[in-house]
Amino acid sequence: MPPRYYTVSWDQLHRDSKALAWRLIERGPWTGIVAITRGGLIPAAIVARELDCRLIESVSIVTYDEEKRGEPVVAKHPLAAGDGAGWLVLDDLVDTGTTAKVVRAMLPKAHFATVYAKPAGKPLVDTFITEVSQDTWILFPWDTEAQFIAPIAKSMIQK
Ligand SMILES: O=P(O)(O)OC[C@H]1O[C@H](OP(=O)(O)OP(=O)(O)O)[C@H](O)[C@@H]1O
Ligand SMILES: Nc1nc2[nH]cnc2c(=O)[nH]1
Numbered sequence: 001m002p003p004r005y006y007t008v009s010w011d012q013l014h015r016d017s018k019a020l021a022w023r024l025i026e027r028g029p030w031t032g033i034v035a036i037t038r039g040g041l042i043p044a045a046i047v048a049r050e051l052d053c054r055l056i057e058s059v060s061i062v063t064y065d066e067e068k069r070g071e072p073v074v075a076k077h078p079l080a081a082g083d084g085a086g087w088l089v090l091d092d093l094v095d096t097g098t099t100a101k102v103v104r105a106m107l108p109k110a111h112f113a114t115v116y117a118k119p120a121g122k123p124l125v126d127t128f129i130t131e132v133s134q135d136t137w138i139l140f141p142w143d144t145e146a147q148f149i150a151p152i153a154k155s156m157i158q159k
């Protein structure tokens with residue numbers, strides 16, 4: 001288990017994805033967006049709205065089972081995007097860069113962007129917004145839910 005978590009709320013994800021759109025609009029125009037499912041789908045929807053982009057393709061790379069990393073398996077190819085020229089590839093984050101490497105090999109001419117990046121994956125990304133340390137696990141809003149937490153005083157008694 002990684003020692004720390006970085007919890008991202010819906011609000012923060014929306015704000016950070018819009019910050020990404022501000023960076024990307026200067027680099028356009030874009031033919032379309034390739035979202036890396038599943039994590040890239042929501043940032044892709046937010047960025048597509050800001051860039052007024054209606055053409056969305058997807059690529060599916062299965063690399064993790066919850067926090068356990070395995071060998072990347074391609075579940076869907078981005079057929080509409082050719083070699084990636086003029087296309088924007090979006091994911092929620094780059095961690096080790098395993099997923100990004102597979103997608104870059106498929107779409108060598110695309111611009112690759114993520115909202116969050118860890119140091120090992122950073123060199124594989126053209127544009128990102130927020131960096132977190134390698135030993136941090138990012139918790140997205142779809143990974144979490146609000147729940148009751150005992151008052152500090154009670155949790156101290158239990159210890
Ligand atoms: O840089 P890497 O080490 O490859 O990690 C980054 C990838 O891991 C997560 O996807 P995941 O495989 O968990 O699938 P999901 O998006 O469907 O949840 C995340 O959404 C990135 O796509
Ligand atoms: N939710 C989530 N998925 C990941 N996949 C690889 N790294 C991460 C991470 O930090 N958070």
Ligand SMILES: [Mg+2]
Nearest residue numbers: 037038039040
């Ligand atoms: Mg993913």
